[in-house]
Amino acid sequence: MAATKDPSEQFTQIKEQKLKLGGPQEEEGEGGVQGGQIQEGAVEALAENKQLELLWASVESDSQILTLQTVPLPSQEVHMPGLGWLSVPDPESLQATEPQAEGAPPLPSVLWLNQEPQCSIQQNVAFSVPEELYLPEEELPWFHLLRENMTVVGEDQALTPNLGGSSALMKFEEGQENQWLSEGGLNQGEECCFLVEMMPRDEGKEDVVLAISSVNVEEQDKPAPSQADVENTDAVKTQRKGTIRTFRCDLCPFTSSKYSSLSRHIKIHSDKKPHMCHLCLKTFRTVTLLRNHVNTHTGTRPYKCGNCNMAFVTNGELVRHRRYKHTYEKPFKCSICNYASVEASKLKRHVRSHTGERPFQCCLCSYASKDACKLKRHMRTHSGEKPYQCSVCSARFTQSGTLKMHVAQKHDENVSKYTCPHCAAVIARKSDLRVHLRKMHSYSPVETKCRYCPASFHERFAFIQHQKTHKDEKKFKCQYCDYACKQKHCMVAHVRIHTGEKPFVCVTCDKHFRQKQLLTEHLRKFHDPNFVPTEHQCLKCSRSFSRWTNLQRHKKKCDPEQQKLATSNKTVLIWPIVDSSQKVSEGPGGEAQLPGELTLGHHEESTGGGSKDLDEGLTCEMIFNMMDK
DNA sequence: CACAGAGGCGCCCTCTGCTGGAGGTAC
């Protein structure tokens, strides 16, 4: 706005000023610029329709005269609201361009039409505008004429008044409002006040529109207004209770005992924000808001905390900070649980955890969040965005907490571990300890039975510990002899010695074997044309043996020192000392055991009562052949 | 008009807990 003076500031000079009624009714001129009369028909229309009327006005810049003109609303008869009770002061004074005498209050910027107004469509009314109120070189203002039961937003949006401009309160003197009262307006005994809003119209138009709001001032002894009264309220209505008036906004439930508050309030229904930040061009409704905003640019923080070195732009921020950090006052308490918060919004957010309300719906999946922040975080799962990067290894993460955990676990040597209170297991993360507790130490209603004994357990950890007690014992005992072993498959193979069962049959020569491994070896030796017998040669005397065990027996006689060296090798230690007459058990199904599994266990089992049948037993030679492979 | 007070909204953060894949180990 090119205004040299804030219109609202100008208007402040006259707001709440008691305006005098009076002056002769002015005869309207044809198409008149100085017409003061309003046709009676218009007044009747006013009473019947009680709808918003707009008045066009043009400005004669030189003389600073506003020329008012009724503007027909598009869908109905046009009428001139409220003007019927307003009287125009002495036309001469109204049209006088010279300001009032020094020190005198400025002229009212509104029309005053007295008695039977004769307002018609296109009727123009002229009146002067005090320089303090309106400067023609400024951007044209809006005048709002608001009246009872008006519909603020007209069908023609172009004519809809912008409620963000200046305003003034006009007050009827006794008797002036009779006409309107008789037409179904305010009740007898009520004071009539009109609020005039003055705001700029569209740019480039040499017109202004006045809006006058009727103000209902109720007497003290009147009962409180019913809900219906509220619903049918005026655009602006006051209720007098004793000496206290209540001003009500017609656009929202707002009421105030002070007209200034109402006047200020009405601006919130406007988009007009005349105060612009010179740094970011953002606009604000009031100077205070602008100042606070500018402080955010400049870093000015006038409100300093007395308990710490924090400082804030607004007092509200300081109060809130003190509650969070120093006083711990939490005025907002949950009615369902004992949660309390410093801020109402936090309580509102908390209540959603009770209600399950999830107002923030993801547009890409079925997820819905209880607050906007969670939804924003969730959206990273769709976008793949990982804004948090590890400064050490450059790994990226979707959440800051995940990054923090990563750094602690991967790059922090002093990270604390979590020890299980039940089993002393040390686990890196608390959450994983919880998983451990749940899996290992939680009570299970279903008993887990031990495979080797009648014991049963409700806790998995106890069960596992019990199982370990069976680990080193030869828990598989032969029912026919004293043989015992640790593994079931060994026992199965052993029992066949007693039962004579030989389930593995050579299809070529019909020879039967107790173990599959023996059948396999048989097939290789006797039915494989590519089979080459292994020669085991004594390094001392170069004598060859077909069987490795025979070689070992030979070595004991030929070179006792070589035998000593052999015993130093752990893997050789086990088997060379085994008497070649002993057999080594094979797997339960006769499968060959891997070299790594051919450990002392097999040896012990074999010595514990194994078969001496070399033809069917797995010889040491066979084992070493397997290892060579 | 300035200021205090109250409050809304958004953003960022931490703490917490669950889940499932990866990798190692025991059987």
Add this chain to the structure above:
DNA sequence: AGTACCTCCAGCAGAGGGCGCCTCTGTG
């Protein structure tokens, strides 16, 4: 070799704390 199991680890969501910025109202 296959399987079961366990811990590690990243991903993800729930809940809540704290603050920045802004808006609006009551009051002097």
